[in-house]
Amino acid sequence: MRPPTDESLSVPGPEAQAPAAPDGGIAAEMATLYDHYFASHDYRKRYPRPNRATLRFLLDRGAGNAGRVLDYGCGDGRYGLPLLQLGAAHLTGYDISHAAIAQFASFLKDTPQAARATLYCGESAILEGTGGYDMILLLFGVLSHVGDRDARIAALRQMRRLIRPGGQLILTVPSVFRRRPLELLRAQAARARGRATGTQKEPGNVFFTRTVAHAPHRFFYHLYSVASLHADLAEAGFVLREASPESILPEWVVTQSALLGQLDAALLPLLPAALGYGIRAVAQPA
Numbered sequence: 001m002r003p004p005t006d007e008s009l010s011v012p013g014p015e016a017q018a019p020a021a022p023d024g025g026i027a028a029e030m031a032t033l034y035d036h037y038f039a040s041h042d043y044r045k046r047y048p049r050p051n052r053a054t055l056r057f058l059l060d061r062g063a064g065n066a067g068r069v070l071d072y073g074c075g076d077g078r079y080g081l082p083l084l085q086l087g088a089a090h091l092t093g094y095d096i097s098h099a100a101i102a103q104f105a106s107f108l109k110d111t112p113q114a115a116r117a118t119l120y121c122g123e124s125a126i127l128e129g130t131g132g133y134d135m136i137l138l139l140f141g142v143l144s145h146v147g148d149r150d151a152r153i154a155a156l157r158q159m160r161r162l163i164r165p166g167g168q169l170i171l172t173v174p175s176v177f178r179r180r181p182l183e184l185l186r187a188q189a190a191r192a193r194g195r196a197t198g199t200q201k202e203p204g205n206v207f208f209t210r211t212v213a214h215a216p217h218r219f220f221y222h223l224y225s226v227a228s229l230h231a232d233l234a235e236a237g238f239v240l241r242e243a244s245p246e247s248i249l250p251e252w253v254v255t256q257s258a259l260l261g262q263l264d265a266a267l268l269p270l271l272p273a274a275l276g277y278g279i280r281a282v283a284q285p286a
């Protein structure tokens, strides 16, 4: 195994972090928010390990043997690190949050896996030219944080450019039937009264509040049905091959409790995709 090199952990500095804002500033807002979430260590406390059913799912679809994997929105390496440990030949991790990438780099430091990882943060254009990926992952709501439909389609089109012919795009997104009913109703009421502004004009878009480091913070999410995910993927040149539920219970429950995580994974095959806490999808280039 090659020793870690500086090159294998190419982490641009915080100055490279601020993205362009064709999306009304959502990307910049999410970057700042997730910097705080990761730097405060609240993210790792809330989601201390990968969802065992999702990790199993990735391995069953070849992530452990894949030559080149892109983990887009990799966070602190919650999935990227185990995938490297379980055999992925090379993993590129990208995230808009510098704090997330710095934490992933610190977990990799002085490990044998470091030589097989390249980490990037900053604008997603940094990934252009790195293509030919066998597998691209957008796990646990990454696509839903990207912004309104135009921004999400642009992100998916970039994935289309970066994936090799026949490669697999595996993503998990929050289900519109399970998540944030009050915020959805509020946005719907604003649209019905003609008072929706900005991203609120698009059905499925919500802002919700979560406590991070003892203070309330605003998160943007686009909530998906299987049909709307299918439509976004098709628009970007992907065919949806399969959809299944990501978990029955909330992600924080299944990742904090090993017992409930096991129980959830065992019962998951009984649930239709749309009723999962998240929807897991596999797509391929059309």
Ligand SMILES: C[S@@+](CC[C@H](N)C(=O)[O-])C[C@H]1O[C@@H](n2cnc3c(N)ncnc32)[C@H](O)[C@@H]1O
Pocket: 027, 030, 031, 034, 035, 047, 072, 073, 074, 075, 076, 078, 079, 094, 095, 096, 097, 100, 124, 138, 139, 140, 141, 142, 145, 146
């Ligand atoms: C819920 S976390 C999931 C992180 C990781 N995939 C996991 O499963 O733990 C969402 C991640 O998406 C990243 N993110 C948000 N907006 C993004 C964007 N426009 N481009 C890339 N990453 C983004 C955040 O910084 C954060 O790391």
